[in-house]
Amino acid sequence: MSPDTFAISALVDELRARLPGGRVQDVIDVAPMSLGLEVYAQGKRHYLLLCADSQQPRAHLVDSKLRRGAQKPTQLGLLFRRYVEGGRIATISQPAWERLLEIDVDSEKGRVRIIAELMPRRANLLLVRAGIILDCLNRVGPDDNRYRLSLPKHRYVPPPPIQNQLDPATVAAADLQRILASADKPTRQVRRLLPGRILGMSPLLASEIVFRATGDSSARVGDIDGAGLLSAFDAVMQPLLTRHWQPGMGRESNLATVFAACRLTHVDWQPCGSISEAMAAVYGELAGSQAYDEARKPVQAALLEAKAKLPGKLESLRQGLRDESERERLRQCGELILAYQYAIAAGQSELRAQYDFASPELVVRLDERLTPLENAQAYFRRYDKAKAAARAVPALIAQTEIELAYIEQLEADLANAANWLEIDDVIQSLQARGHWQGARLKRLGGGGRQGPLRIVSRDGYVLWVGRNSRQNAQLTFKRANPQDIWLHARDVPGAHVVIRDDGRRIKEELLRRAAAVAAHYSRRRSDSRVQVDYTRVKYVRAIKGAGPGMVAYRNEKSLWVRPRDESILA
Numbered sequence: 001m002s003p004d005t006f007a008i009s010a011l012v013d014e015l016r017a018r019l020p021g022g023r024v025q026d027v028i029d030v031a032p033m034s035l036g037l038e039v040y041a042q043g044k045r046h047y048l049l050l051c052a053d054s055q056q057p058r059a060h061l062v063d064s065k066l067r068r069g070a071q072k073p074t075q076l077g078l079l080f081r082r083y084v085e086g087g088r089i090a091t092i093s094q095p096a097w098e099r100l101l102e103i104d105v106d107s108e109k110g111r112v113r114i115i116a117e118l119m120p121r122r123a124n125l126l127l128v129r130a131g132i133i134l135d136c137l138n139r140v141g142p143d144d145n146r147y148r149l150s151l152p153k154h155r156y157v158p159p160p161p162i163q164n165q166l167d168p169a170t171v172a173a174a175d176l177q178r179i180l181a182s183a184d185k186p187t188r189q190v191r192r193l194l195p196g197r198i199l200g201m202s203p204l205l206a207s208e209i210v211f212r213a214t215g216d217s218s219a220r221v222g223d224i225d226g227a228g229l230l231s232a233f234d235a236v237m238q239p240l241l242t243r244h245w246q247p248g249m250g251r252e253s254n255l256a257t258v259f260a261a262c263r264l265t266h267v268d269w270q271p272c273g274s275i276s277e278a279m280a281a282v283y284g285e286l287a288g289s290q291a292y293d294e295a296r297k298p299v300q301a302a303l304l305e306a307k308a309k310l311p312g313k314l315e316s317l318r319q320g321l322r323d324e325s326e327r328e329r330l331r332q333c334g335e336l337i338l339a340y341q342y343a344i345a346a347g348q349s350e351l352r353a354q355y356d357f358a359s360p361e362l363v364v365r366l367d368e369r370l371t372p373l374e375n376a377q378a379y380f381r382r383y384d385k386a387k388a389a390a391r392a393v394p395a396l397i398a399q400t401e402i403e404l405a406y407i408e409q410l411e412a413d414l415a416n417a418a419n420w421l422e423i424d425d426v427i428q429s430l431q432a433r434g435h436w437q438g439a440r441l442k443r444l445g446g447g448g449r450q451g452p453l454r455i456v457s458r459d460g461y462v463l464w465v466g467r468n469s470r471q472n473a474q475l476t477f478k479r480a481n482p483q484d485i486w487l488h489a490r491d492v493p494g495a496h497v498v499i500r501d502d503g504r505r506i507k508e509e510l511l512r513r514a515a516a517v518a519a520h521y522s523r524r525r526s527d528s529r530v531q532v533d534y535t536r537v538k539y540v541r542a543i544k545g546a547g548p549g550m551v552a553y554r555n556e557k558s559l560w561v562r563p564r565d566e567s568i569l570a
Contacts, residue, residue, distance in 0.1 A: 001056075001204070001258055001259070001282065002056060002057050002058070002099070002118060002119070002120045002123075003057075003058065003059070003099065003118055003259075003279065004099070004200065004202035004204065004205065004260075005097055005098070005099055005199070005200040005202070006200055006202075006205070006240045006260075006261045006262070007259065007260065007261045007275055007279070008059075008094055008099055008100070008101055008118060009094055009240075009243065009261065010243075010245040010247055010261035010275040011059065011060060011101065011275050011276065011279075012092055012093065012094045012101065013243060013245065014061070014274050014275055014276060015048070015061070015092045015103075016092050018041060018042065018046055018061070019039050019041050019046060019048070019089045019092065020041070020089050020090070020091070020092065021041060021088060021089060022039040022040055022041025022042070022046065022088065022089045023039065023040050023041070023086070023087070023088050024037050024038070024039055024084050024085055024086065024087050024088070024089070024105060025038045025039065025040050025045070025085075025086075026038035026085065027077060027080040027081050027084060027085045028066045028067070028068055029068050029073045029074060029077040030049065030051075030066050030067070030068065031051070032074065032566070032567055032570055033051060033052045033053045033054075033125075033137055033138075034049065034050065034051040034052070034053070035050050035074075035076065035077055035080060035125060035137075036048065036049050036050070036062075036066035037050070037080075037084070038065075038066070039089060041089070045065075046061055047061060047062045047063075047064070047065060047066045048060075048061055048062075049061075049062050049066060050101075050114070050116050050125050051123075051125075052116070052117070052123045052124050052125040052137040052138055053123060054120065054121055054122075054123050054138070054451075054454060055120060055121075055451060056120075056283065057116075057117070057118040057119065057120060057123035058118070058279060058283055059101050059116045059118060060275065060276035060279040060280055061274070061276040061280075062276070062280055063280070074137065075135050076125065076127060076135045076136060076137050079127050079134050079135050080114075080127060082109070083105075083107060083109050083112045083127060083129065083134065084105050084107065084112060084114065084127070085107075086107055086108070087105040087106055087107030087108075087112075088105065088106050088107075089103060089104075089105060090104040090105060090106045090111065091103075091104040092104075095158065097162055097199045097200055098158075098159060098162075099117070099118045099119050100115060100116065100117055100118065100158075100159070101115070101116040101118065102114070102115050102116075103116075110129065110130075111129075112127055112128065112129045112134070113127075113128045113129070114126070114127060114128075115127075115128055115156070117159070119159075121451075123138065124136050124137060124138045124140075124150055125137045125138075126150065126156065128156045131155055131156055132153060132154070132155055132156070133150065133151065133152055133153070133154050133155070133156050134152060135152050136150050136151075136152075138150065139151055139152075139456075147160065148160075162199060165196070165197060165198060165199045166197060166198045166199065167199055168198050168199055168200060168201070168233075168237045168240075168241060169237075169241055171198060171230070171233060171237075172230070173226040173227045173229075173230040174226065175226075176226040176229045176230055176233065177225070177226030179193050179194065179197050180193065180221050180224070180225075180226060180229070183221040185221075186220060186221045186222035187220050187221070187222065188220060188221050189210075189218055189219070189220055189221075190206075190210045190219055190220065190221055190223075190224055190229070191203065191206040191207045191209075191210045191217060191218070191219075192206075193206075193221070194206040194209065194210075200240075204258055204260060204264070205236060205260070205262075207266055208236055208260075208262075208264050208265065208266055209229070209232045209233050209236050210224070210229075210232070211232075211265060211266035212232035212235060212236065212265060212266075213228050213229050213231070213232035213233075214228075217266045236262060239262055240261060240262050245261045245262070245275065246261070246262050246263045246271065247259070247260070247261055247271070247272045247273075247274055247275040247277070247278045248260065248263060248264070248269055248270055248271040248272045248278055249269075249270055249272060249278040249281050249282055250264055250267030250268060250269055250270075251267070251268045251269075251270055252267070252268065253298070256270075256278075256281040256282045257282065257424075258282065259272075259275070259278035259279050259281070259282045260278075261275055296414055296417070296423060299414055299423060299426055299427055299430070300411075300414060302430050302435060302436055302437060303407060303410055303411050303414065303426075303430070303435075305435070305437070306407050306430070306435035307404065307407045307408070307411075310400055310403060310404045310407065311404070313400055314397065314400050314401065314404070317393050317396050317397045317400065318397060326386070327383060327386040327387060327390065329362070330379050330380075330382050330383040330386060331379075331380070331383045332355045332362060333362065333364045333379045334376045334377075334379035334380045334383060335355070335376075336351060336353050336355060336362060336364055337351060337364060337366070337372055337375050337376040337379065338372075338373075338376045339353075340353055340372075341372035341373060341376070342372075344366070344372045347368050348366055348368070349365070349366055349368055350363055350364060350365055350366055351363075351364040351366060352364070364379075399545060402543060402545060402546045402547075402550065403433070403547075405493070405546070405550065406433075406469070406546060406547035406550055407435070408492075408493045408523070409469050409493035409494075409547065409549065409550065410426050410429055410430065410469065410493075410547075411493065411523070412492075412493035412494055412521075412522065412523045413425065413426050413429075413467075413468035413469055413493075414426045415523075416467050416468060416495070416521055417468070422467070422468055425468055425469075425470050426468070429469065429470075429547065429548070433547070451471060451474060452464045452465055452466045452467070452471045452472075452474060452475040452479065453465040453466075453467060453566065455566055455569050455570070456570075457510060457513070457569045457570070458569070458570060459507075459510065461499060461500065461502070461504075461506070461510060462499075462500040462502070463497065463498065463499050463500065463514055463517075463569060464479060464480070464497070464498045464500075465495050465496075465497050465517060465518075465521060465566060466495050466496040466497075466549065467495055467521055468549075469547055469548045469549035469550070470548050470549065471496075471549075472495065472496040472548070472549030472551075473542070473548035473549040475496050475498055476496050476498070476537060476540055476549070476551065477542065479498070480498045480500075480537045481500070481501065481537065482536065482537050482538035483501040483536055483537070483538065484498050484499060484500055484501045484536070484537045485498065485499040485501065485506055485511070485514070485534055485535075485536065485537075486498055486534065486535055486536065486537045486539075486540050486553070487499075487511075487514050487515050487518040487532055487533065487534040488518055488522075488532065488533055488534075488551075488553075489518055489519050489522035489523075489524055489530055489531070489532050489533075490530075490531040490532060490533050490558065491531075492522050492523045492524050493522065493523050494518060494519075494521050494522025494523060494524075495517070495518055495521030495522065496518075496549065496551075497514050497515075497517055497518040497521075498537065499511070499514055511534060511559065512559060512561055513564070513568050513569050514534075514569070515532035515534065515559045515561045516532075516561045516562060516563060516564040516568055517564065517565065517566050517568065517569065518532050519532055519561055519562070519563035519564075520563040520564055520565050520566075522563070524563070525563045526563075527563065528562060529560050529561065529562060530560070530561060530562075530563055531558050531559070531560055532558065532559050532560075532561055533553070533556040533557070533558050534556060534557055534558075534559065535553050535554070535555050535556040535557070536555070539553050539554050539555045539556070540552075540553040541553070
């Protein structure tokens, strides 16, 4: 999830209470898309994390000292050291209703402004001086956005003003009734109608309001009226509008999954001392996935259990395919009964006879209650059923092999998961395919699911990395173009990596770097050399009946590379 307007407001108040006048003693390159500030204020060191990840932008204080996680400083990090390090925090602010954090710093080189834009897919971290952008983490050129260029030496343009949304301080029952009436059908969920209609309204807050009004956060338009919705709306919004913060986190399976600046009743709620504490608990460690090791354990157990069942099933199916002699015995028994039917006495329980002179004697069991003809027909029915089953076995074997491959892909997804949402993707996949034991878990709310990782190489090429099976399917079959280059580690579960074909020749060096990333996000990431295939996206197809991201491809070529993470591309 990403912080909503009110969470950022709570953060601003928290920072205003702790940081103004503090000296920025150090700038830390925590990760390629994250910077940290060590600020000495009020006789204490504070660590502020600023992250412009496109899927999980964040800004909050952390308790422990931030560590350098990037292989080399970013250009923005170098400028922070020049203009911010050694300076003093002057003001901390947030433009009205925007998911922006602004920090003014006074240094020997004058005043500069740090702007953290915390909107998913459009997240950015900028350093601005006298209204001119010195640099930013996500550069946005005219091909991406003609209205707002985020480039060095260009004037900083704020996000366009929010229009046609209601001020929550003046919302009345009639306003909410009009929103309900705008639904295209009475089965539409109310929580999906409120965001985008009311300033500051996030999906998480909308779910809480609907839950307080009806007892069900998924209640539909036909289950609620404007007056009832208004009472719940006021109860949720009043503390937020008066900046009476009640920060905390919602938990599921003993893990923090959502945070808010107000108390939530539709989740297992745990109050926190500050919004930073709540955000840090949900996001976990930025540079490592160790914080989620405990969360992985039950999911890994479910994967191992599902995986353990499938080899036995495969062997049983293959044995059934091999056991043609048993089917032939059924046919021979039926034919022997017909051949000897007039010699079979009433009540006889078995027939002993040779099917041919070169074969041993067969013992044919008879049902004493049936006539010889009926016994023969029973054997022929069993023979026909066995034949039909044998015809279906190859397809069942193929289906089971695909299922086993998908479970192995989910194992790779779990190993690559760096946060709870990505672990939840694996859980949802296990549930959908009937491999999750125990209570069924609801998909987490409070924000969109993570998409593929977007990277711009040092030469300006755009690359995408799908870090789990859902992202792989989204990338290959929805985001990529037919002529783009597609890469995947050969014969093992792993990431789909796509290089955008922008008309320029794709150099061998770029291919090798992209292949190294594909190897890193595969099950062979610990190997010294990994074979990676590449081809055009148009030669990649989804496997019918398989899980998301399971593909077959042709016209491929291969590279042998050493696994490296995405920093090799920057």
